Amino acid sequence: MIQKKSVKRMFLAAAILTSGAVFSAQADVVASVRPLGFIASAIADGVMPTEVLLPDGASPHDFALRPSDIARLRSADLVVWVGPEMEAFMTKSAAQLPPNRQVEIATLPAVKPLLMKGGEDEHDHDHAHENDGDEHHHGEYNMHVWLSPEIAREAAIVIHDKLVELVPQKKQQLDANLARFEDGLTKTDKNIGTMLQPVQGKGYFVFHDAYGYFEKHFGLSPLGHFTINPEIQPGAQRLHLIRTQLVEQKATCIFAEPQFRPAVITAVAQGTKVRMGTLDPLGSGIELDADSYVNFLSQLANQYLSCLK
Template identity: 30%
Template sequence: MVRFGSLIAAAALSYFASGTVNAASGPSVAVSILPLHSLVSSVMAGVGEPTLLIPRQVSPHYYSLRPSQVRAISKADIVFWTEPTFLPYLSKAARGSKAKLVSLGKLSSVVRYKAREGGVWEGHDHGDHGDHGDHGDHGDHGKGHDKHGDHGKDHDKHGNTDDHMDKHTWLDPLNARAMTEGIVRTLISVDPANASRYKSNGADLRKTLTALVKRIDGEVSVVRGKSFIVFHDAYQYFENRFKIPASGSVLAHSGGAPSAKRLYQIRKKILSKNTVCVFREPQFDSKLAESLVNGTGARIGTIDPIGSSLEPGPSAYALLIRNLASSLVDCLKSG
């Protein structure tokens, strides 16, 4: 516990203690969402500060870029995002940009799963969804960079198109650790003068993420086996890493509005399977979740895949995962 806290504190301290000479010489970097921004911030600590493109308080699925954000993309040396098809409006804004576009969610060392279908997933097995096993502290074995203009459908190693893949890859901390390798490598390729700093920061971040997995695994163990429904199908990477599977989701993985059939299935699931909690998200109205649990014994909890309440910076990613775990445990342990 002490070591975990000290690693987080060290990352934050180096972030705010960056020298003006190094910061002035660092590359211009833009990052799509807060969890990835936190990882990049950690690696860039002492060199520069990346720009966060999508505000943390909104759902990325329903956002429209402002002119200032489009300009940030056009002026960037590097743009880090999950992958082009996750947020198509970012891909559109990046057309014609000279920036190096890096799809962290498509690095070959990142575990990827197919998106789940339907509103309920009883007995759902992740094993055939492209899990490449545990990550070691090794580098990525692929490029992970998008060629300009190559934003069409791609395929993973199992022949699945990107449209069928769940792109919320960052919610597995071991995926985040694999992404860290890609971030370090990319920054060094653009800014070799600060290579030693990037390597050192990356090594510290990987240690932090390894400690984070051990901590969360212990915390959620007390509620394994409890039935719960998530609002937005964004959590299977977290669920699979920590062996705490949800029973279904109100919205599809893309955040699209649920059909009447889907809502009926979810309501039936809550009533028939002794569901303990239905989790809403701060980016969405709570009325739908409230209507689903009305007249049942299920409680409403709140979980957040983005970190809407967190300040951007190196410590945000670990706090995001810790908050997600504690919110799950707090709601489920009462059932």
Template identity: 25%
Template sequence: MMRRLIPAVALLTALSALTGCGGGSANGDDGRLSVVTAFYPLQFISERVGGDAVRVSTLTKPGAEPHDVELNAGQVGQVADAGLIVYLSGFQPAVDDAVKRNGGDRGFDAAGTVQPLTAEEADAHAEEEHGANDPHVWLDPERLATIADKLAERLGKADPAHAADFTGRAAALRTELTALDGEFKTGLANCARRELVTSHTAFAYLADRYDLTQIGITGIDPETEPSPQRLAEVAAEAKEHGTTTIFFETLVSPKVAETIAREVGAQTAVLDPIEGLTDDSADYFSAMRANLTALKLGLECS
């Protein structure tokens, strides 16, 4: 029995060595602030705002579905050693737990920097499946700009010598995001329909921002299988609204969307929630503009 316990004790000792230090080393050998981000959109703004004064890593690998990410011992060690951890509470439970246990006061929670959608706001832009608990706040460019502004403030506290640079880069990013917001408002101003049928309810913030109505086949969790009743309801709603395109996501199987499309005689198209990128040449802006193109085609906007 004692011999069986030895490997377990050794593993616990190794994990303690990785996670027990709490404060970690904020700066690497190059003097840059170490910033650990939870998933792509937070990595994107951290790189844009931090510039060459920070060294950014992410806990979610490119192309991985971030909702249910599990952290290995090395990644927990990254959290423990980071100068700043940028995450979105309620989106990735494993990351929330790692920050709580090992992040000390070095966590920057993006969810606490912007006003979330109320149930009434979400329901005003949804049918059947509401998105009041939708975490995809970055699909609203203006809210993402606010998160970037708050991140600049927090980076400035961690690295006062570069505070003005962080603020300047956040302001430049806001200008770009405001321009993107204008492109969406113009592009989606005149459409044949405003009902957005999606494989899962990930677009409440986008729908609210641009006055669309989201009809989600499944709820917030992309792995949830819709019931036959729900499939029939969405098909009926799609027929009622003359839907010609059913949208599915880059990191989720298109089978459910294809089922509805066959039922109503529609086509399918990708609408990216931008949780993670699969194309190395893409970034947040190119992914959002691809979404705008898909929406304009799918909703027949002029």
């Protein structure tokens, strides 16, 4: 039996090494996507490490778990994710975790009333049907919840509460971390509001329908998006509509994303005065620490500003 166990451990260690992922044998807080890692690491700072499942450059819309990822989820003290509508790849693994060891943000009682209705709008008929059999079809709500400062605050409170249950001896540190997070969020929120005020009336298009929470919170004026699901190329009707609006100079800017730089954006913008920018809804490259979430919001605000102003 002992031999079996050690063989199993060796196999797991080998799987971990060959996967190329960097994480510790005892995973502590595991977040599905980087921005949730930002929130979790602020609360767990000095208490336990936080790791992110999704590698930089990958998209939550089409990611698949490797055996090493499944092992990480099983050994985590706490798993933080949005829910099956955003991370379909985690549904099976999360179902095997006890409720006290996971935070599924979209189902939190304080978050439910803050959810925004999702994607489909009247211009999407030309590719809505392609979406039908799509297993990560965006459902009723916009699940990019980490772009909402209000939802981030609610998530932080619940992560704090779960960690206090798991490591009650660290309550004082966790309380201090939450207070610091809330204070930083309040200040950053105010700063960004002031920063973005001059560009509030300027129209723009985003590549995919991810930014609704941020835009609504800070009063920005999006004209629309190329696609709801970044895995699906926008249809001809949608592109014609966007092109018409660009020619009529209703838009100042078109934003691509680091994960998705489709040629279609360049093609549509050709011969117009519109500027091209990049928005990073996952904060790739930002280190996980006590301030990473507020740094992420500030970086996004600066990305809007540099193209719109």
